[in-house]
Amino acid sequence: MKLGLAIRELHRAEKSMARDLRKTADRHAAEHEVHHVAQDLAGWSEEHVHELTRHGRNYGLHLDERVPGSGPLAPLRTTLAELSAGRPEPGLLLLADLRRLHRKAAGVSLDWELLAQGAQAAKDTELLELASRCHPQTLRQMKWTNAMLKSMSPQILTS
């Protein structure tokens, strides 16, 4: 059965989503809206990682449920962000970061969909239930990145 593979892949993707959300939060510490919400949303992905780790055991997987923080460079990133708060360049960087997050969330969303399909076929109701609980949060992460891009790009691109 390849469901285990799908779980492993999603586990990896969610981990990376969590890390990227945290990185984005640090890099744009001066953008308070992005900064705080990105951290909250990273919490969702972390929660997904835990759930997948737990469920993976049913498939003989020993996944690591630790989600590394945003790395040893985090304070540096935050300081840099604060120091460059008065400069226009981070604006473009922000758009690039949000765009990357958006694509990543789209990928994670597809993975959840695949997993849910597999779970249905395998009659793993617990896994299906897990997917239907987590997937909507991924979709909300995606809507958020989309909304931030939409509302911030006009100012960034015309100034």
Added chain:
Amino acid sequence: MPQRDGITEPWGARRPYGPGEHWPTRVDSYLADGVTPESVQRWVRSAAVLHSNGDGLDIAVRDSRIVGVRGRSDDRVNRGRLDPKDLFGWQANSASDRLTTPLVRRHGELVEASWDEAMDHIVRRSRELLDEQGPGALGFYTSGQLFAEEYYALAAVARGGIGTNHLDGNTRLCTATAAAALKESFGCDGQPASYTDVDHADVIALFGHNVAETQAVLWSRILDRLAGPEPPALLCVDPREMPVAQAATLHLAPLPGSNVALMNGLLHEIIENGWVDRGYVERCTVGYDDLAATVADYPPERVAEICGLEPAQIREAGRLLGTAERLLCTVLQGFYQSHQAAAAAVQVNNLVLLRGMLGKPGAGVLQMNGQPTAENTRECGADGDLTGFRNWANDEHVAELAKLWNVDVSRIPHYGPPTHLMQMLRYAENGSLRFLWVSATNPAVSLPDLHRIRSILAQDRLFLVVQDAFRTETAELADVVLPAAMWGEKTGTFTNADRTVHLSEKAVEPPGQARADLDIFLDYARRMDLRDADGAPFPAWTDAELAFEAWKRASRGRPCDYSGLSYRKLREVSGIQWPCTEERPDGTERLYTDGKFFAAPDYCESYGRDLVTGAPTEPVEYQAMNPSGKAMLKAAGYLQPHERPDEAHPFLLINGRTIHHFHTRTKTGRAPQLDAAAPEVWLEVSEADAAAAGLSEGDLAEVSTPRGAVRAHVRLGGIREGVLFLPFHYSYWDVDHAASKDGDRAANELTFTDCDPVSKQPLFKVAAAALRKVGDEQPAPTIAPAHTTVHEELVTGATR
């Protein structure tokens, strides 16, 4: 005539009454020393402008000066009563340091200039920036204290004339969450209930609403009910043991930042015990299953742990709310300025919806306002919404507005939600917003993280215009300062938290060259040569009454319909609630009486936002979720606050308003009685925490956060352990006080930049802080208390 001390007895004598009876009248008045009622030459109609209650009052005029005030006995809101700020605040009008001429910055100094010079300077810079960068370079930040006519004019100038998306009001930091919560649940802003519901309720629940201090006259009404037969039970949710808590049947003091958990716990109890009005929920709402599933995870034990309460308290509160027959809920800053603000406020709406407590006497929800004219910023579109509660994401609404203004649709920005204040400041910080016009507010004191705000406003590359009656801390940073007329010196209408519209008439001339805000905005429009599609000057109106007539047209057919009102009518009746139309000439006491809402997809003001991420809901999603325009039950899980206590900063700091001051004390600090009553910032500490820090009453303490430090005298109080309270809005214009020097007095030196993702309201009530003693008890400031005797006339046989 009975007398009382207006400061020490702020709520005055009791006039008890029972459920369903009329609230008896009591006329309060205060006149300057030596002025008798007989010597007053004119009484001029107005209403209170120093809080959101909307008390109707008359201004006493003698020899072309304001000499006092008297409550209006025929007013539906206050029945003649006045609160301390009403009674004494008018004296600020004649303060000796009013701004009387325009000022322009030359060689770093603000120097006097003529109106022509000042306006030319502003116009020149506006044009330059429009040519260079376009309307996105210009932003406007207004108040919660101007009149509807003025907001409408500003909205027209900014959105229809200049075409910028950057327009907001300081209601953003005050009650943006009230608006957001109403839009989330009902698809539209506007208060469902009415103050008269106090007369009927059997349970009144106050969520983070310190009504005794923020709306003292409404508290008098509640006190009169409590003193009468069959008094209502009172539930108070607040970490401080203030007068409301002391009068409450049940007081819950949750940890700051845990409101969503608490509300979910209460809703859990309502559902678990079968206290849901099934029929109403099915007929009138969508979203029940989602909500039930979410709150199922919040049993009292879990909630008690998050909130620092006992499970039994949550059960008891649940029972009180669940078994009420006429339940009135109110909400204010304890929720709005705290973590997960909108999500928490929405849960209060959910509570009344689940219980079917809407649209009947004594039942309802009041998402309160802090400022007197906050409602007008919202409805006129001078904040994050389009004029007349129109939906920026609905192309037809934008087209309708464009037609009304006779401008091209493309002129009105609607590519995204209107820019909220904190985002505007962020744009100013990164240099993409280069012109900011601030009217009647004082961001250099009122916003979070003042160090950052000052550095943004002080930048050379930002052209800052400040329009105010005083030389505020913000004005000191301006490039141009415009002297504005105050309340009592100009005419206009304004609307309080329960939709009551009052007319406020000009009583006296403004000092020197000061001008009405409306005239200033219109003057700018003319000098900018703004025109409509036919080349006619835009906006077309020229005075307050014409602006009001134009606003009526803009509001017609929308929920906030003013079309049945006129200045003439407002001169006859003291206060009318919108919507007021030809069919409803006496106004509308309660909204949603028939279980019908303003939430239909093609009519609603907003499609709402995700309660956690704040992402706007797409039109199609809304259509699918709520095709027939019902009320919406929206769930939200609890999230940890973004700043939490740690070893270095073990306390949770909250701040807020008290009864003696209002918005950065610009006016109230200049009224001798109000200033004498509370001249100094102080710090409320629980007895246990004070003892641990070696502090006793009156000692000088320093409270600090990673942003800064404030020094204040300690007051031991019934605040919950681990929590500190600082009154905010003390600042630096009157700094000759013992405890203060530059940078260590304003509570907002300590707050951090974070806003609610849904309402974009900055959070003032969650910061991790440290506390230490810095000095022994100080002698009380030697200020001779000013004359505070006010008259109370108990009128019997009052009619409604």
